[in-house]
Amino acid sequence: MAIKYKKLSKGRGDFLRGTYELHMGDDHFLTVSLTGYIEKYKRLSFDNIQGIIIVRTIRGRVMSFILAGIMILGFLPAFSASNLGEALLMSIMGFAFLIFLVINLILGPTSRMYVKTSVQSEHIASVTHLRKAIKVANKMSPLILAAQSKIESAPIPEEQATL
Amino acid sequence: MNKILPNEITCPKCGNPIIEAYHNTHRLESCIYCGQKNMVFAFPALHKSTNQTATSNPIDEGDAACFFHPQKKAVIPCETCGRFLCGLCDINFNGKHVCAACLESAKSKKKDVSLETTRTRYDNILISLAILPAFFVFPTVITGPLTLILGIYWWKRPRGLINKGTFSYFLALFLATLQCLVWLSILAAHFYKLNGHKI
Numbered sequence: 001m002a003i004k005y006k007k008l009s010k011g012r013g014d015f016l017r018g019t020y021e022l023h024m025g026d027d028h029f030l031t032v033s034l035t036g037y038i039e040k041y042k043r044l045s046f047d048n049i050q051g052i053i054i055v056r057t058i059r060g061r062v063m064s065f066i067l068a069g070i071m072i073l074g075f076l077p078a079f080s081a082s083n084l085g086e087a088l089l090m091s092i093m094g095f096a097f098l099i100f101l102v103i104n105l106i107l108g109p110t111s112r113m114y115v116k117t118s119v120q121s122e123h124i125a126s127v128t129h130l131r132k133a134i135k136v137a138n139k140m141s142p143l144i145l146a147a148q149s150k151i152e153s154a155p156i157p158e159e160q161a162t163l
Numbered sequence: 164m165n166k167i168l169p170n171e172i173t174c175p176k177c178g179n180p181i182i183e184a185y186h187n188t189h190r191l192e193s194c195i196y197c198g199q200k201n202m203v204f205a206f207p208a209l210h211k212s213t214n215q216t217a218t219s220n221p222i223d224e225g226d227a228a229c230f231f232h233p234q235k236k237a238v239i240p241c242e243t244c245g246r247f248l249c250g251l252c253d254i255n256f257n258g259k260h261v262c263a264a265c266l267e268s269a270k271s272k273k274k275d276v277s278l279e280t281t282r283t284r285y286d287n288i289l290i291s292l293a294i295l296p297a298f299f300v301f302p303t304v305i306t307g308p309l310t311l312i313l314g315i316y317w318w319k320r321p322r323g324l325i326n327k328g329t330f331s332y333f334l335a336l337f338l339a340t341l342q343c344l345v346w347l348s349i350l351a352a353h354f355y356k357l358n359g360h361k362i
Contacts, residue, residue: 034323145207
């Protein structure tokens with residue numbers, strides 16, 4: 001019988017190397033990564049997830065600086081134009097990068113998201129922005145907590161409790 | 164790569180444990196070791212008692228033995244092959260108790276979708292084959308019919324688990340048919356001209 005999945009996120013990853021997706025099943029999350037013509041799947045059972053870690057990264061800020069730099073370079077030829085029409089035509093590249101910069105600023109700070117189990121820490125490549133990551137984690141948390149409601153907790157180690 | 168500690172959440176940057184006070188605060192907290200800003204959602208499985216692992220008891224006289232470990236007491240039969248299994252050999256898979264051999268067999272025969280870890284996206288291959296050579300025009304003499312043949316040959320192969328790619332599959336076939344028709348009409352016009360007719 002086919003398992004029904006609900007899409008949580010879709011993205012191109014940190015360096016646009018492929019397409020990544022995160023889906024939610026009945027008792028597990030499914031990560032899908034498509035690089036080239038092969039689609040790879042990883043399943044993370046709700047029972048086994050110990051934590052979700054969201055790490056803030058500087059990639060967004062770096063990208064903003066790069067885009068702003070290219071945008072300024074794109075606008076430079078317009079200063080040598082003799083009339084307004086020519087100036088607008090010569091600054092097309094600048095306007096294009098201005099749009100990319102605005103989109104990048106609207107998307108907000110970037111992050112990396114990890115799902116931790118006792119044996120692995122799985123990077124969720126489909127989530128690259130902090131706001132989206134928090135939204136996805138908030139969607140995942142109730143399901144994980146519901147699945148783990150019957151788990152017997154071990155006493156917290158003394159060393160860890162005092163920290 | 165950082166070592167995975169079974170009962171601790173570690174900072175992905177420095178690998179040191181993130182203190183418990185920073186769990187589930189719903190805001191970014193700086194790692195006390197490296198200063199990296201992290202947000203942690205911790206779940207009960209983090210403190211799962213390690214003594215909850217599967218155990219198996221030694222066999223007593225008159226007890227059924229595990230098929231794989233004859234010195235261990237069987238606790239459950241495999242729901243697929245019926246072999247008796249001890250606590251160690253019993254795998255709870257999708258609510259069924261199965262042995263490792265049946266699980267491996269199901270995986271290799273692709274009997275269960277939930278065991279699949281990779282799939283080939285034939286629709287992506289076909290769409291690339293239909294579109295990319297079209298930029299150079301002449302290769303479509305070969306790739307057009309090839310796309311059609313492969314499209315028919317792969318028709319019953321399983322598509323992506325989530326994205327079936329039906330639209331791109333049909334688009335590729337449509338483009339390939341179009342390319343074949345264009346080349347056939349050029350060929351027909353050429354033969355027509357060779358026979359002394361005027362177009």
